[in-house]
Amino acid sequence: MTEVSTTALPTVVIGAGPVGLAAAAQLLERGITPLVLEAGPAAGTAVREWSHVRLFSTWSEVVDPAAEKLLAPTGWTAPDGATYPSGGDWAERYLQPLADVLGEKVRFGATVTGVSRAGRDRVVDADREQQPFTVHVLNTDGREERILARAVIDASGTWSTPNPLGGNGLPALGERTAADRISYRVPDLTIESVRARYAGKRTAVVGTGASAFTALALLADLAKEAPGTHAVWILRRGVTGSTFGGGEADQLPARGALGLRAKAAVEDGHASAVTGFRTEAIERDGERLVLVAEDGRRLDPVDEVVVLTGLRPDLSFLSELRLALDERLQAPVELAPLIDPNQHSCGTVYPHGVKELSHPEQDVYLVGMKSYGRAPTFLAMTGYEQVRSIAASLAGDQEAAERVELTLPETGVCGGAGLFDEPEAGGTDGGGCCAAPTTLQIGTGAAPGAGAGGGC
Template sequence: MSHLGKEPVLPVVVIGAGPVGLAAAARLVERGLPFLVLEAGPVAGDSVRRWQHVRMFSPWRFNIDRAARALLQASGWTPPPQNELPTGGDLVGRYLEPLAALPQVAPFLRFGVRVVSVGREALDKAVDAGRAETPFAVEIVQADGRRETVRARAVIDASGTWTAPNPMGAGGYPAAGEARFADRITYGIPDVKGQDRARYAGRRVLVVGGGHSAINVVLDLLALKETAPETAISWVVRRADPQRLFGGGTADALPARGELGTNARQAIEAGAVTLLAPFRATGITAAPEGGLLVSGAGREVAVDEIVVTTGFRPDLSFLREIRLGIDPALECATALAPLIDPNIHSCGTVRPHGASELAHPEPGFYIAGMKSYGRAPTFLLATGHEQVRSIVAALAGDMAAAAKVELDLPETGVCSAQPTNRDDIRIADTAVKCCAPAKV
């Protein structure tokens, strides 16, 4: 009688080699589970490199996953000063690159492969029979256009949201003319003081958005204006009460974040920045004398360049064959939505959460990291580390560890795992706008 042997154990596929994806890899190493990380970019932390010039609000001690730290220190890595505020470039160069290069991780990273679909092998979403036992099929496109299918026992989507920015249009759709004038619009935080200086120096620049990303851009433009005094800065926000833009100042739980708000307030009071609020952008047209006219709220603003910092949204297009349980408003996991709803919560009131809250109707499939929050802007990098720790524990069958979620970061105002009364833990919205890992 011939013995065919057992089928090899399939890996856990992690989508994205950013901070949370690589933290998931470290946790999988810790648990001894086979894995494969798929990254669309050519290097680890590809999206982080897009904002490498931006300094983070939170110090190093909040930005390094514990399992990743243990692996790195065992290799002789020297951790950066724990109270230092890193830039995005620091996060990549001093943490993500060394982590990706470890022998326990590097052989299981694939770069330049874009995931175009995730589903069950030979089963569409409507089929029930044998679904939970059927491997996942992750279809990827390589840099040369070739397609390949990777089989997996579970999938953790940590692909982030950086490549899916929200449009300028206040209704969630692009404003009229937004696509036509795309070459005059930048989404995110351009390197105004560095490689993008020539684009903005001496120009009329409009910043759209009401968060700390917008404040970062405004302050960078002010620095540029010192050497290019013809630079004119307009800032439009949708909210009627612009005072909430500036945060808690010296009372902010993260001093670097509070300083941003204080500096922005002072610039507006000094007349260096024109603030228009409320202003809901509805259209962009060409100005007769050159440049652009941005319309909204019955007004028009004449500008040359536009920087849109209105947040991000999850790309769910390649997950169409996955049974997702998605909140209709936030586009996050249904059970997570009440914990992170920005209409109710700041990041200071988001409770710790893990595999249970992140689960979808599709067994073995999870979304983690920034993408797990859907359209909510209240994400904290340390939260992503705890998410993947819990998810990997669940995949390892350690349900007790998966259920024990802890995020005790009192300095940021984040709820600890077991406060006396979670409902009593509140931080005023003016003190906390966002605890994102960086500029959002």
């Protein structure tokens, strides 16, 4: 296939979440045809799973500029930029209208099962970069399909692969058999059946990020209505002055308020903290569960366990591509030092683009939450800057690709041992995306874990 015909092929975007749809808008603005493949039935499928939650970021920070230009001629009314959308608002008032404008350029019910170079596995060098990508797709009707693409932008997020309970990054002994009593998302207590599952019960909450704070705050609210409701907060490290984040000093006020609510849950006796506890096993005690630590400690039985220890990328369908990923974070090697949660929070990561996101395999990019691998400090507007830069590069405008067009808020209060602490094998013990569920403001509902199967 010639270079001209390869260039005429679409750029495949995996995931119709916020960053995936922004990528499509940015590509169209550059005259490049996108094809968005979304496994779910609607735009922002993962976002809809936490539709009851309000974001920390305001509307002005979660609408991509190129997407807004596409929407404007349709009569779309931009929401008040100073207000905080819920996940449902984000999906219904922005993501779905954007997908509707993109029309046939977005396909739902299309699961990507593999990506490779046409006629080349990862070993073959000959004429590799001259070959288009071949994207293997499984449709909801069971039909398999092969799509040729000039480039691939993976915005599939990390929502579908939460980290396990085990302190070593692997499932704890007995974790799988206790699955009926374990949740890896903050429960939505607005649903009556879910509320009944936790009301009057003793629940272990594992994690130290904003998702764990959310769970603690919500269970504390439930305890005021349902006596006997109590949270056992399990931390793999100790409690320090920065454990609850920046509080009133946080430049993301909703995030600071969340940390203060979690602190109040502990101080008011609705939650008790167990520190330095790395789970090795989970055992049955009749209808209840007992968590056992690596050092042999055994906790009193609990009724439920909520595991909020971060997420990790699914790289299985990219195995035939030559990716350069950091051995710890599973993020692009040029990006990893900039987002290392040992050193950075979402406010201390500077904007980045095509240079930091490139791989030995030319014209394939991981963007959005997936680009951060196991690091938890992602901002939606960072993802929008990523895809703006990539679209410019694919269009041959290297000056624009290398230019920084984003200024991030300086929110360094959540660094290191703050809201996003506890980096270790198996991912972080919390963390979050400042425009996705783990960095969410408490409203009337709960906040699930970060990431997005449809692409944060």
